Amino acid sequence: MQTNNRLRESLVVIICLLSMISCLAIFMAQQTNQYDTNFFRMQILFIIVGFIAVFLLSKLDMTFVRANILWVYLAMLILLAGILIPNPLVAKINGATRWYQLAGFSLQPSEIAKSMFIVVIAHFAATYERVIWKQLLITWSLAGVVLLLIMKQPDLGTTIVYFVSAFTISILALKSSKLIITILTSLVVAVSGGLYLVVYHVHLLEKIGFKSYQFRRINTWLDPASDPNSFYQVDRSLKAIGSGTMSGSNSPYVYIPESHTDMIFSTIGNQFGFIGASFLLILFMLFIHQLIIAALHMKSSFSTYVIAGFAMMFAFNIFENIAMTIGLMPLTGIPLPFISYGGSSTLGNMIALGVILAVIKCDDTSLRRA
Numbered sequence: 001m002q003t004n005n006r007l008r009e010s011l012v013v014i015i016c017l018l019s020m021i022s023c024l025a026i027f028m029a030q031q032t033n034q035y036d037t038n039f040f041r042m043q044i045l046f047i048i049v050g051f052i053a054v055f056l057l058s059k060l061d062m063t064f065v066r067a068n069i070l071w072v073y074l075a076m077l078i079l080l081a082g083i084l085i086p087n088p089l090v091a092k093i094n095g096a097t098r099w100y101q102l103a104g105f106s107l108q109p110s111e112i113a114k115s116m117f118i119v120v121i122a123h124f125a126a127t128y129e130r131v132i133w134k135q136l137l138i139t140w141s142l143a144g145v146v147l148l149l150i151m152k153q154p155d156l157g158t159t160i161v162y163f164v165s166a167f168t169i170s171i172l173a174l175k176s177s178k179l180i181i182t183i184l185t186s187l188v189v190a191v192s193g194g195l196y197l198v199v200y201h202v203h204l205l206e207k208i209g210f211k212s213y214q215f216r217r218i219n220t221w222l223d224p225a226s227d228p229n230s231f232y233q234v235d236r237s238l239k240a241i242g243s244g245t246m247s248g249s250n251s252p253y254v255y256i257p258e259s260h261t262d263m264i265f266s267t268i269g270n271q272f273g274f275i276g277a278s279f280l281l282i283l284f285m286l287f288i289h290q291l292i293i294a295a296l297h298m299k300s301s302f303s304t305y306v307i308a309g310f311a312m313m314f315a316f317n318i319f320e321n322i323a324m325t326i327g328l329m330p331l332t333g334i335p336l337p338f339i340s341y342g343g344s345s346t347l348g349n350m351i352a353l354g355v356i357l358a359v360i361k362c363d364d365t366s367l368r369r370a
Helices: 002-032 039-057 062-067 069-084 109-127 132-151 156-173 177-200 202-207 212-222 228-242 264-297 301-325 343-362
Strands: 090-093 096-102 105-107
Touching: 002 039, 002 264, 002 343, 039 343, 062 069, 062 301, 062 343, 069 096, 069 109, 069 132, 096 109, 105 343, 109 132, 109 156, 109 301, 109 343, 132 156, 156 177, 156 301, 177 202, 177 212, 228 264, 228 301, 264 301, 264 343, 301 343
Parallel strands: none
Antiparallel strands: 090 096, 096 105
């Protein structure tokens, strides 16, 4: 019990520090005068609302949640399917329908639904972990419907995040090392085949619903000279980070498109240099480390799967966002967790934290399923 309490406290402290860095970085990003909106003030509001959500969700009884898991899944489907049906609340921005809009505020349901998705997949993985074929059939049938709904928005980056979370839970739930090796090998082959199609046969992928702009980002990542306009954002990001030197740049602010959202790591690297960027990375590593420790300490399979799913979700988001700002990964539009500006992403991450705290609190033999 004392270990669980320490884990909960350390996670909250780390998120408090990350929230303060978020506000400071957004304030610095606003100095470029790209927008008229006061994002700094808005982010403070989002964080306050987020911590209220953390407090409320940390009181959840996960046994009750599991008893009503089908209702959780149904609510998630309604939330995600609702934006695909034309209605006054749906906002179409840049050809994508990813947001609900009401009274000047927008909400991206895929950010809010992440926690519901991980809890649902973890529940069925734990429930059927003794019957592998049934476990894989049920979990991936449920996950497949959700992935298709997100792809229809379209939102490839978020779809990958959902897939990675579900895949992590599935791998942990499998008890056969041979099956794990087979699945991992198949995944490597599938990814390699996908990259081959992107480079040489894009038209085949477009026929099954993928968008050309998604592949343009990958092609630009592989060959920046092929499309200098698409590489512009990454080029500005690299210059900003490079000019940050050891402790931050003394020169005027470097213009970075979306410097308060997707490219906020570039702002941190520019304004606080190697030291500031390293401090942020250390906080992220501590956060993921604490999640891994929590997953290993859990008594029930369900608790382990939930926390491991969140750990991989956050780790993938952090890696992808930072890697794309320095040109190691293609641009995807995935925000930096707890740092990037955004009501939906901030609230979604805080909801995840609240669920994690609830799982740690409720972890005991009562959560175990035969």
